Amino acid sequence: MNRLVSRRALLACALAGAPVLSLAQQPVFRITAIPDESPTELARKSAPLASYLSQRLGMKVEFTPVTDYAAAVEALVNKQVDLAWFGGFTFVQAHQRSGGKVLPLVQREEDEKFRSVFITTDEGIRSLADLKGKTMSFGSASSTSGHLMPRSFLLAAGLDPDRDLRRVAYSGAHDATVAAVASGRVDAGALNISVWEKLVADGKVDAKRVRVFFTTPAYYDYNWSVHADMPAARRAALLKAFLELSPGTPQGREILDLQRATRFIPTQVENYKGIESAARSAGLLK
Incomplete structure (x- = not known):
């Protein structure tokens, strides 16, 4: 169905005299993740999710690896990527570094009591x-x-x-x-x-x-974060895609298993205040 719609859209553009973007020119939605595991494991985990998000967003989705945690922060702060998998502390760093413009979108249910x-x-x-x-x-x-x-x-x-x-x-x-x-x-x-x-x-x-x-006792941890400048409609579509991942479908089950998640739930900045306080107390955040 998506291919049919794309072909019809391209035909409509051609008939209207509008320029048609080549595959190389079409926008790409980029995701990244802190490198807390080996590069091969991160690539294995990201591939099915990227495919699913591509279907849901109607655009190409690519995983962009980074060399270290700081690079993941800078990539989203500078809008070089659209979506980033952060740990709680990395999110706090990105939120602070961006002047509050980096926002948490969803977390795994498990991340409420990590x-x-x-x-x-x-x-x-x-x-x-x-x-x-x-x-x-x-x-x-x-x-x-x-x-x-x-x-x-x-x-x-x-x-x-x-x-x-x-x-x-x-x-x-x-x-x-x-x-x-x-x-x-x-x-x-x-x-x-x-x-x-x-x-x-x-x-x-x-x-x-x-x-x-x-x-250890439980604390809030990981989340998928976005930049506040992301268009509202795209952010809503992204949120809906994560919330509708279900173990009841083969695709949903594969993605959730790889992400080590029961399901994804909405999250908010306030959930990470405890992480921020711990970082300040440990002298790791000014």
Whole structure:
């Protein structure tokens, strides 16, 4: 049906004497995501979503990878992309950097009560207090679930990572943190609970050797964000597309499974005030 409509529209333009855009000239809707997992995994997760959004928006949709978290922020702030997958902290940074122009659109239902896990292979580590004098890896310095929130819970437990740990490393991604712990390069690590559960389910980590010794309290985390300058009609169509993703259809089930989501729900700036406060308390946001 979409192809038929497109052909009719092109024919109408031709008959009216209007210029017809080539495929190369047609507008492209660009999406990106913080690189919290390997590039191959991000590409695998994005492909079905891009195809679905292309159908719903009636335009070509492309995934644009970025090198780091800061690049994802700058891409949306500068409108080089139209939609970005942010962690809670990355969203706070983008919201601040844009003067309030970057807005959260939807989050997974799971992101209302997200958690991080601390993992180790060291039998002597049973609590956060046992990390004193140990080596530890976070993910990216800008990661909510791989750095900011784990750091804030360590501080709340009376442990300053920079003062009380022997060494702090930054792996750059959640799966890289697991690899660092599993290989013995560090004594412990902190990461996103959904990535941990996926790696265990896929048999990519030996859960008998690498174990969770602390799970954080819940907090708000990830969202898909847009720029406030996006046309209202397009933003409404985008919101509707996400909200109508259903596990009851093969396409919806595939996308939701890859996104590790039960469903998507609307979200708002206020949901991330706790993340902002934690970032300021940890000295990671001015």
